[in-house]
Amino acid sequence: MCGICGVVGHRPATPIVFEGLRRLEYRGYDSSGIATVEHGRISRRRAAGKLDNLGKALKEAPLSGTTAIGHTRWATHGAPTATNAHPHKVGKVAIVHNGIIENFLDLKKTLESKGRHFETETDSEAVAHLLDEHVQQGMAPKEAAFATIRHLQGAYAIAMIFEGHDDLLIGARHGAPLAIGYGNGEMFLGSDSLALAPLSNRITYLEDGDWCVLTNDHVEIMDGQGNVVERPVQTTALTTGQIGKDGYRHFMEKELHEHPVAIGQTLQRIVDPVTRRISLPEMPFDVASLARVTITACGSAFYAGMVGRYWLEELARLPVDIDVASELRYRRPPQPDQGLALLISQSGETADTLGVLRELKRAGQHIVSVLNVEHSTMGRESDLVLGMVAGPEISVASTKAFTAQLSVLAALTIYFSRQRQLIDEMRERELTDSLLDLPSHAMEVLGLFDQIRTMARVIAQARDVLYLGRGICMPIAQEGALKLKEISYIHAEAYAAGELKHGPISLIDPSVPVVAIAPSTILFDKTLSNLQEARARGGRILVFTDTKGAEQLKTVADHIVVLPDVNAFTAPILYTIPVQILAYEVALLKGTDVDQPRNLAKSVTVE
Known part of the structure; x- marks a missing residue:
C-alpha cells in the first residue's frame, strides 16, 4: 500500500526514483509523483492513474536535480486525483507519506488558525504544513523534522526534502516500513528492499520511531527521543532479474509458474535430505507442554492458517484458535500462560497482523512468524521466524507465497507431532517424503493450463460462483473464491460442502x-453426495480431483481436471495451484488488470 523511493547523490535523480516507483507498483496505487531539489528550488510532477501518466508528464516537463523523492499513492483520505497525489509541496518543503495520520484534523485546525491554507483532501498535507511551519520559524531541517514527527499520531513512513538544501534527504517511520540503501556516493530511501534492489544490496531497516538524515556520503539515524543510534546494515540477495517478468505476460503468470521452485526452495531449508526429517530452529518454548496455539493472519495467509489448524489439531493434537488479525487485535481473548502465537504474512508488514503480534507479545505469548521477508518489521519483533523462500511476489494476488506458507506449516506440524511423540520416525519420513514429492507434482499441474482454461470459459460468463470443499479442502475453496473475486471481479463464495x-x-x-x-482421499463420498444434489438442481459442476475421484465423478461433473495422485496430507498444497490458475485464466478472458486489480494493495500497511 503506497510506495516511497528517494535518492540523494551525484546522478540525475528523477530516472532513479521513477524506476524505483516502477518496482513498487506491485503494492497497489492510484496516483504518483516525484519532487526534486536543484539549485535550492523544489519542483514536482504528479499524475493520477498509472505510472505511465507520470512518465508522460516528466517527458513533457523534465525534472533535474540529484536529490528527489517519489511516491505511489493508494488513496485513503481524499480521492485519487492529481491534486491529492504526493509529493505535497508547501512553502520551502516537500514530503511523501505512507500511512494514516490519525490526528491530522487537530493539526489542520491548528495550522489553519495560523493562516495556512490547505489545497488537498489528504491527511498527509498536514505533515507538509507542519514541517514548513517549523522551517518558517527558523529551525534547521533536522530540527524541523524532529519537531514535526513528535506531533504525529498514527502510522507513517515519510521522506522530506528542503529548499536551499540540495544534498539532504530526511526520512522517518512509525508503523510503516522504510529502509535505507547504501550506494557509492549516494544514499537511497525505499518502502522495501524491492525498491532498492538494483541500487544497493546493503540495506538498513529503520525501527519504529526511528528517523534518519541522509547526504550523499553520510547516514545518521536517531530514535524517537532524538538519540543517535546504530542499526545493522544487512546484505540482501535480491537482484533486478528476480523482479522482472522473464517473458511472461504478467507477474502473476510468472509467479504461478514459480510454485515448484518456491515449494522446493522452502523445503530445502527445513528438511534434512539425508535423514528425511524436519530440521527447524530451536523453539523458544517446550513443544511437548504446549496447551494451545493461536493462529492469526489476513487474506490468503489466513486461509493458509486455517489449513495449518487442521494439520496441527489432527496430527499434533494441539487445540488451535484462529482469527483474522483485524478482529483478533480488538477481541483480545484470554491467552494461556506461555502459549504459542503463530502469525503468517508474506510481507511481514501487514498492519493488523503486526498489531496483533504486539498485543500477543504483551500477553506473554511466544511469537513465531511465517514470513517471506524475514528482515521485515514482524521478523524483527518475533521470537522466531520460520522463513519461506518464495522470492519476491510482485502481483497483488498472492500465489506462490501461499503454497510456501503451507509448506512451512506442514513441516512445522510434522515437527510438533514428532516432538510430542504422536508419530514415529517411519510416519515422519512418510509425511516428509510426501512434501518432497510436491515440486514435481506441481510441475505436472502447470501442464494443465489448457484444461483449466476450458473451465475458465464457463466461469467467465457467470456473475456468481460457488466454491465447495470439505475438511481441510474448505480453506482451499476459500482461497479459490478470493482469487476469483480479486482479479476477475466476479462474485464468488466458498462453503463447506456439507453446508450446501x-x-x-x-x-x-x-x-x-x-x-x-x-x-478422493478427503471426505470424498460426502462431497460427491453434495455435488449430486447441486447437479440435480441444474448446477454446472466443475471439479478438481484425482484419478480415482474422476472415475466416480464422470456422470456428475461437467468439467473435470485430474490432478496427480498425492498423499492426503499434502493435497491442500497441490490443489491450491489449479484454483489460482483458474482465477488467472478467467481474469484474462475478462480483460482485467491481473497484476494490479482495482482498489487492492499488495501489502496493507494501514488499518
Whole structure:
C-alpha cells in the first residue's frame, strides 16, 4: 500500500526514483509523483492513474536535480486525483507519506488558525504544513523534522526534502516500513528492499520511531527521543532479474509458474535430505507442554492458517484458535500462560497482523512468524521466524507465497507431532517424503493450463460462483473464491460442502457454476453426495480431483481436471495451484488488470 523511493547523490535523480516507483507498483496505487531539489528550488510532477501518466508528464516537463523523492499513492483520505497525489509541496518543503495520520484534523485546525491554507483532501498535507511551519520559524531541517514527527499520531513512513538544501534527504517511520540503501556516493530511501534492489544490496531497516538524515556520503539515524543510534546494515540477495517478468505476460503468470521452485526452495531449508526429517530452529518454548496455539493472519495467509489448524489439531493434537488479525487485535481473548502465537504474512508488514503480534507479545505469548521477508518489521519483533523462500511476489494476488506458507506449516506440524511423540520416525519420513514429492507434482499441474482454461470459459460468463470443499479442502475453496473475486471481479463464495443444504443450495441454477475441490482421499463420498444434489438442481459442476475421484465423478461433473495422485496430507498444497490458475485464466478472458486489480494493495500497511 503506497510506495516511497528517494535518492540523494551525484546522478540525475528523477530516472532513479521513477524506476524505483516502477518496482513498487506491485503494492497497489492510484496516483504518483516525484519532487526534486536543484539549485535550492523544489519542483514536482504528479499524475493520477498509472505510472505511465507520470512518465508522460516528466517527458513533457523534465525534472533535474540529484536529490528527489517519489511516491505511489493508494488513496485513503481524499480521492485519487492529481491534486491529492504526493509529493505535497508547501512553502520551502516537500514530503511523501505512507500511512494514516490519525490526528491530522487537530493539526489542520491548528495550522489553519495560523493562516495556512490547505489545497488537498489528504491527511498527509498536514505533515507538509507542519514541517514548513517549523522551517518558517527558523529551525534547521533536522530540527524541523524532529519537531514535526513528535506531533504525529498514527502510522507513517515519510521522506522530506528542503529548499536551499540540495544534498539532504530526511526520512522517518512509525508503523510503516522504510529502509535505507547504501550506494557509492549516494544514499537511497525505499518502502522495501524491492525498491532498492538494483541500487544497493546493503540495506538498513529503520525501527519504529526511528528517523534518519541522509547526504550523499553520510547516514545518521536517531530514535524517537532524538538519540543517535546504530542499526545493522544487512546484505540482501535480491537482484533486478528476480523482479522482472522473464517473458511472461504478467507477474502473476510468472509467479504461478514459480510454485515448484518456491515449494522446493522452502523445503530445502527445513528438511534434512539425508535423514528425511524436519530440521527447524530451536523453539523458544517446550513443544511437548504446549496447551494451545493461536493462529492469526489476513487474506490468503489466513486461509493458509486455517489449513495449518487442521494439520496441527489432527496430527499434533494441539487445540488451535484462529482469527483474522483485524478482529483478533480488538477481541483480545484470554491467552494461556506461555502459549504459542503463530502469525503468517508474506510481507511481514501487514498492519493488523503486526498489531496483533504486539498485543500477543504483551500477553506473554511466544511469537513465531511465517514470513517471506524475514528482515521485515514482524521478523524483527518475533521470537522466531520460520522463513519461506518464495522470492519476491510482485502481483497483488498472492500465489506462490501461499503454497510456501503451507509448506512451512506442514513441516512445522510434522515437527510438533514428532516432538510430542504422536508419530514415529517411519510416519515422519512418510509425511516428509510426501512434501518432497510436491515440486514435481506441481510441475505436472502447470501442464494443465489448457484444461483449466476450458473451465475458465464457463466461469467467465457467470456473475456468481460457488466454491465447495470439505475438511481441510474448505480453506482451499476459500482461497479459490478470493482469487476469483480479486482479479476477475466476479462474485464468488466458498462453503463447506456439507453446508450446501443449509442455505447456499437455494442459489444454484444453470447460471451459477459450482467449483469443487475434491481429492478422493478427503471426505470424498460426502462431497460427491453434495455435488449430486447441486447437479440435480441444474448446477454446472466443475471439479478438481484425482484419478480415482474422476472415475466416480464422470456422470456428475461437467468439467473435470485430474490432478496427480498425492498423499492426503499434502493435497491442500497441490490443489491450491489449479484454483489460482483458474482465477488467472478467467481474469484474462475478462480483460482485467491481473497484476494490479482495482482498489487492492499488495501489502496493507494501514488499518
